[in-house]
Amino acid sequence: MAYRHTERVQEQLQDKRDRILQAVRSVVGDVGFRGAQVATVAEAAGVATGTVYRHFPSKGELFAEALTLNAGHELAVLAAVARSEGTAMDRLADAVRVFALRAVRARRLAWAMIAEPAEPEVDAARLASRRAFADVFEGLITDGIAAGDFPPQNARLAAAGLIGALTEGLIGPLAQDAGPQPDAAALARDVTAFCLQAVSARPYKES
């Protein structure tokens, strides 16, 4: 018997794993999934290409895990807002605003996480976290309907609509090229207004 993992080594391994995941985040935030290659990630993590494959079975699974990790973090933030005190209306407003501000602050990353297709494993992971996001919004909308804050409506669809509107308005290609950042705060404000109106309003004119 001559070798066994010591705790320190375990930590170093874990550390390296984390650094690789972190590197994915950084590279993807920079060039998106499209431009992110394993070699680049490895370099960003200060590791040789082959090492990546000691920690992850394939590019797809590595990237999927990175996405899940990151989306999970965002989701936690959003869920916390959704769970806070206040009317459904207020909480929805806060949730949308938080989502918007965070997304605008890191557009490329946000787009990759929310919308940019990639390897099948990544797409699958994204579908799951997307559903989770939608569920948070859906819950708020349902609450609001129950409380009489919002008119009755298809909450599931409305939640999807919110995510779509946020995506398109803030981080999609159209938003990308409408100038680099006309004014993050103003943009977030307008998007929030749009989203709230979409679920919370009644007809402007009697039809």
Add this chain to the structure above:
Amino acid sequence: MAYRHTERVQEQLQDKRDRILQAVRSVVGDVGFRGAQVATVAEAAGVATGTVYRHFPSKGELFAEALTLNAGHELAVLAAVARSEGTAMDRLADAVRVFALRAVRARRLAWAMIAEPAEPEVDAARLASRRAFADVFEGLITDGIAAGDFPPQNARLAAAGLIGALTEGLIGPLAQDAGPQPDAAALARDVTAFCLQAVSARPYKES
């Protein structure tokens, strides 16, 4: 002097070109951009792989042209609706409804045309046609504001929001797996309601 193009040959060439473009549409509608390879397109067009390259300089440009063609067609339909008689409210409702119905009828194709990333040339072409779509909606919203149908708002952003909501609600991955087709008409109706409310409503409760 022994050879010169005759009109018949010109027509055949044009025909072949068109058939290739049509084949792209069909293949993409089937497997999306991700799965669409030049060889498959060639086969669908009843042509050898190499022939494709006599008509188009590269896969990217071929697919981009196919997208532009198709999007242009959809755009014409939408623009016609937008130009018809009626209040801005009615025209916007019609435009959204038409968009929704057509999209649901060919989800995969619609998704590819609207959202699925592909070669850079394709993405560029999509950006252009997306902007054109957004412009139609923006115009209607602006009209509506001017006419007093809609409250003042950021029309550009609202237009993007509509497209986002439509995309997400009807043809995105979330919509994909919410059952194959819960009910196209009902879905279109709910999405239309959401979109109209988003731009046309006033706050549900006095804030």
Add this chain to the structure above:
DNA sequence: ACATGAATTGAATCCAAGTTCATTTCTTTA
């Protein structure tokens, strides 16, 4: 029918990444 130029074909070539693996470097225990 023949000569000439164009179009078509599809197998061979090329290329960009993802993945592997023989070699080297590091850690641990005796």
Add this chain to the structure above:
DNA sequence: TAAAGAAATGAACTTGGATTCAATTCATGT
């Protein structure tokens, strides 16, 4: 310090698909 087992390295391998091109077929005008 030496032996043994892990982990890291990065150049070589592999592969899926786009692209090319020599050979072939087709059209035209004499």
